[in-house]
Amino acid sequence: MISYFLRRLLGSIPLLLGILTLIFFIINIAPGDPTARYFNPNISPEVIAQMRTNLGLDQPIHIRYFKWLGSFAQGDFGYSFGQLRPISEILPTVLWNTLQLMIVAVVMIFILGMLIGIVQAVRQYSVVDNVLTFFALFFYSMPSFWLALMLILIFSLKASQWGWPIQFPASQMTSVGYEFFSTGERITDRFMHMILPALALGVGGAAGIARYMRGSMLEVIHQDYIRTARAKGLSERIVIFKHALRNALIPIVTLLGLYLPILLSGSVLVETIFAWPGMGRLIVDAIFQRDYPLVMATSFIAAGLVVVGNLVADVLYAVVDPRIRTE
Amino acid sequence: MDIRRALVVAVATGMLAACGGGDVRGTARGDLPEEDRYGGTAVIGSISDIPDINPLTSTETLAAEMQQYVLFLPVIHYDENLQPVPALARSWEVNADTTQLTLHLRDDVFWHDGVKTTAYDLAYAYEKARDPATAFPNTAFWTHYGKGTAVDSFTFVVEMQPHAEFMDPWRTFPAVPRHILGDTPSAQLRQHPFSTRAPVGNGPFRFVNRVDGQSWTFEANPDFPEELGGRPYLDRLVYRSIPESSTLLTELLTGRIDFFTALNNDQAALVESNPNTRLINYMDRSFVVIGWNQRRAPFDDIRVRRALTHGINRQGIVDAVLYGYGVLANSTVPPFFWQFDDEAGSDMTYDPEKALALFAEAGYTRGPDGMLRNAQGQPFRFTLNTNQGNQVRADIATIVQADLRRIGVDMQIQILEWGTLLDRINTRARDFDAVLIGWRTEFRIDDSDLFLCDKIDEPFQWIGHCDPGLDALINELPLITSREASKPKWVEYQRRVAAEQPYTFVYFQERLHGVQERLRNVHSDARGDWVGIDRWYVNDGPRSTGGAGE
Numbered sequence: 001m002i003s004y005f006l007r008r009l010l011g012s013i014p015l016l017l018g019i020l021t022l023i024f025f026i027i028n029i030a031p032g033d034p035t036a037r038y039f040n041p042n043i044s045p046e047v048i049a050q051m052r053t054n055l056g057l058d059q060p061i062h063i064r065y066f067k068w069l070g071s072f073a074q075g076d077f078g079y080s081f082g083q084l085r086p087i088s089e090i091l092p093t094v095l096w097n098t099l100q101l102m103i104v105a106v107v108m109i110f111i112l113g114m115l116i117g118i119v120q121a122v123r124q125y126s127v128v129d130n131v132l133t134f135f136a137l138f139f140y141s142m143p144s145f146w147l148a149l150m151l152i153l154i155f156s157l158k159a160s161q162w163g164w165p166i167q168f169p170a171s172q173m174t175s176v177g178y179e180f181f182s183t184g185e186r187i188t189d190r191f192m193h194m195i196l197p198a199l200a201l202g203v204g205g206a207a208g209i210a211r212y213m214r215g216s217m218l219e220v221i222h223q224d225y226i227r228t229a230r231a232k233g234l235s236e237r238i239v240i241f242k243h244a245l246r247n248a249l250i251p252i253v254t255l256l257g258l259y260l261p262i263l264l265s266g267s268v269l270v271e272t273i274f275a276w277p278g279m280g281r282l283i284v285d286a287i288f289q290r291d292y293p294l295v296m297a298t299s300f301i302a303a304g305l306v307v308v309g310n311l312v313a314d315v316l317y318a319v320v321d322p323r324i325r326t327e
Numbered sequence: 328m329d330i331r332r333a334l335v336v337a338v339a340t341g342m343l344a345a346c347g348g349g350d351v352r353g354t355a356r357g358d359l360p361e362e363d364r365y366g367g368t369a370v371i372g373s374i375s376d377i378p379d380i381n382p383l384t385s386t387e388t389l390a391a392e393m394q395q396y397v398l399f400l401p402v403i404h405y406d407e408n409l410q411p412v413p414a415l416a417r418s419w420e421v422n423a424d425t426t427q428l429t430l431h432l433r434d435d436v437f438w439h440d441g442v443k444t445t446a447y448d449l450a451y452a453y454e455k456a457r458d459p460a461t462a463f464p465n466t467a468f469w470t471h472y473g474k475g476t477a478v479d480s481f482t483f484v485v486e487m488q489p490h491a492e493f494m495d496p497w498r499t500f501p502a503v504p505r506h507i508l509g510d511t512p513s514a515q516l517r518q519h520p521f522s523t524r525a526p527v528g529n530g531p532f533r534f535v536n537r538v539d540g541q542s543w544t545f546e547a548n549p550d551f552p553e554e555l556g557g558r559p560y561l562d563r564l565v566y567r568s569i570p571e572s573s574t575l576l577t578e579l580l581t582g583r584i585d586f587f588t589a590l591n592n593d594q595a596a597l598v599e600s601n602p603n604t605r606l607i608n609y610m611d612r613s614f615v616v617i618g619w620n621q622r623r624a625p626f627d628d629i630r631v632r633r634a635l636t637h638g639i640n641r642q643g644i645v646d647a648v649l650y651g652y653g654v655l656a657n658s659t660v661p662p663f664f665w666q667f668d669d670e671a672g673s674d675m676t677y678d679p680e681k682a683l684a685l686f687a688e689a690g691y692t693r694g695p696d697g698m699l700r701n702a703q704g705q706p707f708r709f710t711l712n713t714n715q716g717n718q719v720r721a722d723i724a725t726i727v728q729a730d731l732r733r734i735g736v737d738m739q740i741q742i743l744e745w746g747t748l749l750d751r752i753n754t755r756a757r758d759f760d761a762v763l764i765g766w767r768t769e770f771r772i773d774d775s776d777l778f779l780c781d782k783i784d785e786p787f788q789w790i791g792h793c794d795p796g797l798d799a800l801i802n803e804l805p806l807i808t809s810r811e812a813s814k815p816k817w818v819e820y821q822r823r824v825a826a827e828q829p830y831t832f833v834y835f836q837e838r839l840h841g842v843q844e845r846l847r848n849v850h851s852d853a854r855g856d857w858v859g860i861d862r863w864y865v866n867d868g869p870r871s872t873g874g875a876g877e
Contacts, residue, residue: 030746030747031746031747031750031751032744032745032746032747032749032750033746033749033750036745036746036749036750044466044467044776045785045786045787046459046466047459047462047463047464047466048786050459050460050462051462053514054460054462054514054517079518082378083378083523083539084378084379084517084518084522084523085518085523085524090539093539094539094540149573152573152574152577153577156577156578156581157577157580157581160580160581160582161580167581169578169583170574170577170578170581170583171567171569171571171574171575171577171578171583172541172542172567172569173541175583176368176370176565176567176583177368272570272571273571273574274571274574275541275567275568275569275570275571275574277538277539277540277541281540281570282540285376288744288745288746290746
């Protein structure tokens with residue numbers, strides 16, 4: 001198992017390197033310039049030229065590539081042109097902010113999605129099944145940015161205008177004056193700020209998982225061994241949750257790995273709308289500002305997440321399916 | 328919610344003074360007496376993040392606002408009439424032939440770490456700002472300025488050529504703490520923690536903290552000189568960056584933001600109709616133009632450019648896109664400047680007939696399909712480029728397209744990502760026909776980058792306009808120190824620009840802000856969004872009723 005794990009990790013190194021090299025040349029060749037944001041009538045062309053020199057952009061692209069590769073290999077991500085700080089200082093906070101959001105979203109996606117899917121499968125073709133199917137398809141087909149705006153409209157703006165007892169903040173991770181709050185207030189505050197973005201990020205995914213779960217569960221429920229279990233006189237609860245669910249989970253678990261990159265790309269819009277200072281927003285800002293070092297660093301993290309996500313899926317696959325483990 | 332509670336706690340100390348009687352003019356929404364104004368937190372929101380606050384290196388407009396009114400004390404301020412008034416400089420004088428400016432600085436201004444601000448700090452800032460390696464964004468400030476020296480701790484003398492509006496640069500230029508930045512190489516100033524994480528200013532507010540991509544927090548500086556207003560009313564000032572403007576609007580309407588800097592025009596009505604918010608609007612120096620690339624026919628023909636302007640219903644654009652918050656522009660001079668001439672371009676009305684007549688003169692006639700064609704039978708067809716992510720510009724482009732279609736011009740719209748657009752219009756190839764873009768006039772107008780013939784290969788000479796007569800004016804005007812003497816020439820300049828129509832000047836737009844009713848004494852104007860921020864105060868229900876303490 002461990003050697004398998006290591007082999008997979010080693011195998012991903014050339015893959016990552018290839019991705020990063022490709023991105024390096026694409027972003028550097030793309031029209032635009034990191035100094036373009038300094039564009040302003042008061043800034044003379046000489047100043048722009050000086051800035052380019054200060055940023056090291058006056059060197060040819062292949063030199064810059066090898067320079068970047070050299071420092072990257074030593075674990076040095078370099079300096080962000082846009083934020084004017086070492087990238088190693090920026091990334092941890094931003095990554096953690098996004099992970100918080102993604103973890104909440106993933107937990108919500110799987111728990112909610114699986115529960116709905118199970119209910120639908122067990123009560124196939126009932127009214128409950130049809131209603132849930134309708135809503136699942138509705139949320140599944142809804143773009144996350146639209147859902148985000150609707151959530152803000154209803155649970156923040158309208159909730160305030162209509163005087164609802166619970167109103168959610170529409171932006172950022174904490175309230176003003178957070179540093180003066182007690183621990184209890186802080187937890188509540190963080191939680192309140194987290195709910196809307198996590199919902200916007202996760203609801204579509206949960207609806208998708210519900211569909212998968214329903215299909216997978218239905219397939220299993222009609223197997224002979226389920227009929228045998230029922231015939232043995234086992235309670236329905238044990239039949240469903242112990243015998244059926246475990247087998248139905250196998251295809252679902254592989255989705256976990258696939259959801260990480262989907263969530264990361266979803267977070268681009270959601271984080272912008274909710275002013276959530278995470279990876280998604282950072283990547284977009286970096287690309288628009290042509291902040292080359294930051295683009296490279298965030299791409300590396302994103303690519304790394306995808307690789308890790310797939311690895312996690314494979315491991316989980318082995319956990320739920322003993323046949324894999326023995327091979 | 329929790330913010331409210333925090334605010335009530337924060338102002339509780341200020342309330343004791345209020346109970347001691349005094350002038351109770353204040354109503355729930357009216358003005359509070361002086362002694363009741365202290366305390367509270369105000370939250371400013373904007374869509375932009377401010378990554379760099381160093382006055383020597385920052386480039387964002389709002390960073391400049393923060394430097395001028397919040398964290399630093401510039402050498403001078405402007406009053407409502409745009410006249411220089413003392414700030415860090417207690418007074419100043421020029422010698423008889425206007426070649427030397429002497430600034431006498433205050434001796435009671437301290438950096439927030441306790442060190443006194445001196446002329447040596449100013450001399451240091453001046454020297455760094457003139458060093459090309461710093462890449463100080465406003466180097467145009469110093470075009471006519473020379474060597475500067477600190478004569479003693481509070482006197483700074485600087486050489487100059489006589490030139491117009493020579494005090495203007497000092498409006499935005501503060502000293503910087505030499506004892507903190509002293510040894511930093513100029514090229515490294517931008518990366519110094521002072522720029523991003525630990526700025527030390529000498530203004531009415533001092534830095535508390537910054538959360539990346541989220542907020543800047545400041546608190547009142549109790550040691551700010553009494554003569555300049557003393558301690559600001561607010562205890563705390565928080566700047567929050569929220570990139571999506573509809574989210575920001577929600578936060579304003581629900582009371583989580585007190586001041587929405589630079590509202591979109593389509594949001595103004597909502598802010599006005601909301602009982603807890605008000606709209607602040609005033610004429611600004613920003614304008615929108617369509618640049619005609621004169622390196623390409625037929626835009627090199629003045630008749631064609633004039634015809635295009637006549638063919639565009641600019642007032643319609645102001646009404647539809649700006650919701651009326653703007654006026655027609657005819658040159659780079661904003662209507663509230665003393666240089667302004669309202670005759671210039673007054674003949675450039677929306678007049679499709681006149682447009683067609685001019686096109687006919689230039690050799691374009693309408694075919695049976697209604698489209699304009701030249702003698703060779705080629706249709707009048709071109710592409711207008713503008714940047715992505717700006718709905719106002721996309722809307723303008725659409726209106727222009729429809730207006731021009733009516734007179735037989737086939738205009739295509741191509742919206743490009745900002746970096747890509749700049750690449751097209753700034754680089755030598757100038758691969759575009761027409762571009763819709765915005766610009767901002769400085770108080771000291773200098774259009775040399777836009778129009779001068781010898782800058783034709785420089786980035787901002789997008790349109791390739793060259794008129795020696797205009798050049799003469801552009802070169803001469805900045806050197807005339809007397810307003811009376813230069814006014815006729817300014818009039819000539821504006822009329823010449825309007826006649827040549829190098830650009831179709833679409834409009835000057837008003838700047839709009841959304842403000843909570845609880846935030847009082849806000850008087851933003853063309854000087855700046857946050858001008859007078861040290862006199863802003865919050866008027867919360869419980870405080871204004873006098874005895875409602877908790």
